[in-house]
Amino acid sequence: MDDVKKFVLDHKLGEILENKTFKDCTTLQVGGKIRFFYYPNSIESFLAFHKFYRPSGRPLFIIGAGSNVFASDADFEGVVVNFSKLPLKYYRIGDTFTCSPGCSVVRLSYDLARLGYTGGEFLSGIPATIGGAVYMNAGANGLEMKDILISAKLLSKDGVVRDYENSELGFGYRKSRLQEEGLIVLEAKLKFQKDESGDVLKRVKEMKEKRNKSQPVDQKCAGCTFQNPSGHSAWRLIDQIGFRGFKINNAQVSKKHCNFLINNGDAKSEDLLELIKRIQKNVKEQFNIDLKCEWVLVNFDNVSLF
Ligand SMILES: Cc1cc2nc3c(=O)[nH]c(=O)nc-3n(C[C@H](O)[C@H](O)[C@H](O)COP(=O)(O)OP(=O)(O)OC[C@H]3O[C@@H](n4cnc5c(N)ncnc54)[C@H](O)[C@@H]3O)c2cc1C
Incomplete structure (x- = not known):
């Protein structure tokens, strides 16, 4: 090495x-x-x-x-x-913003609001980079990356760089072709619309405030742990099995929002893994529903959380 x-x-x-x-x-x-x-x-x-x-x-x-x-x-x-140390974060030509993979989407959403552009308000509460947000098709408040992405420059596993149109990227709920093929985001072109109302920043702040009230954003977490199964809310299922606040050592189900598992101190990954499995097992037994873990697992051998 x-x-x-x-x-x-x-x-x-x-x-x-x-x-x-x-x-x-x-x-x-x-x-x-x-x-x-x-x-x-x-x-x-x-x-x-x-x-x-x-x-x-x-x-x-x-x-x-x-x-x-x-x-x-x-x-x-x-x-x-x-990619967070690349010197250029983004540049704008007309209504198209060309972003570097390490650009913070929170920063972008505040910049858009100050510049009088709408369409990026939903990004303000997602603590992501452009690369991670495109890869995950991150979304909130009814919008996802697929709704604002024009195209992306991607690197394939075998070293080929090419521009992909939005329609080629197989976007779905927290899903994209990038995940299937291990494509790496080198650049993304996003589109936004001019908004002369002067209200964009106000909307961004309101969304942020709402989120701060309902999610444990000040704790060590990784966003929602499970995808919402069709027709259900993961948090409600977890609440219904009685797991609100449930702990395994320092791995805990948030009391504020049951779909957020938190590291409440110095948790070990194995504690969080055990907590995830315990929730999946109980939800399956009580409701016959498979909860799919939304987190990206790294460096685990032979672990599948569906
Ligand atoms: C408090 C909190 C709130 C959240 N709220 C939301 C929400 O409302 N909606 C939502 O969708 N998510 C939410 N999340 C989850 C998370 O922010 C998103 O999944 C986000 O898209 C991850 O982006 P990231 O840059 O942190 O990527 P990482 O977490 O670092 O990586 C995620 C995946 O993206 C890949 N990746 C990263 N950069 C690139 C790149 N350049 N090219 C290819 N692959 C890349 C990684 O390899 C990994 O597989 C939240 C998380 C937290 C902690």
Whole structure:
């Protein structure tokens, strides 16, 4: 693995760290040590790194804001890449915003509001990067990334870069073609509309306030843990099985919102995993419904949460 560090440093491709853990780079704040954490200094640098690294077959994981990632307690013997240190966040031509993968969607939504653009208000409460939001087709308040995305420049596993139109990306509920094929977001073009009412910022603040009241946003969590099964709310099912506030060591079901599992101290990934399985088992037994975990699991062997 030391060849990776040497390659990045010799070719001045960015910063590479050896002392990071998933605990420090995810909002859930759990997970083991990471062998190399790489911040590319440009997309070209990342592509040069990718060309060098991929043939080795060693693990590669792209992390955004880490707000949907659940990593195991084991050490990760590979490279985690983060685009947040790319110098350009986004630029605008007309009503089209071309965004870098590491751009914060919260920051973008506030900038849009200040510039008098509507359509990005729903992003204000999602602590994501553009890359993670496109990959997950993140959404809130009735809108999803698929509703604002024009196209995305993506890198395939075998190193091919191409622009994909929205219609090619197979978007569904927290689902995209990117997940199936391991495509990496290098850039995304989003469209918004001018709004002269002067009310956009007010709407953003109202949405944020509503969210702060209903979700444990000040706690270590990774958003909703389970997808809503068709015709049901996951939080209600969890409440109905009596799990509101239920704990396994420091892994706990939030009392504020039952579909948020929180790290209430120094939880271990294995405690959270056990809690997820316990909820799934009880919901299945009582309602014959399979709850599908929405989190992205990293570095777990032979674990499937549907
Ligand atoms: C308090 C809180 C509230 C939340 N509310 C919502 C909500 O309302 N709606 C919602 O949909 N989600 C919500 N989430 C979950 C989370 O914010 C979203 O899933 C988000 O899209 C994850 O983005 P990220 O940048 O943090 O990605 P990460 O969590 O870092 O990664 C998620 C996945 O995206 C992949 N990924 C990241 N960057 C790239 C890239 N450049 N190219 C390819 N793949 C990439 C990762 O490999 C991983 O598989 C919430 C989370 C929290 C903590």
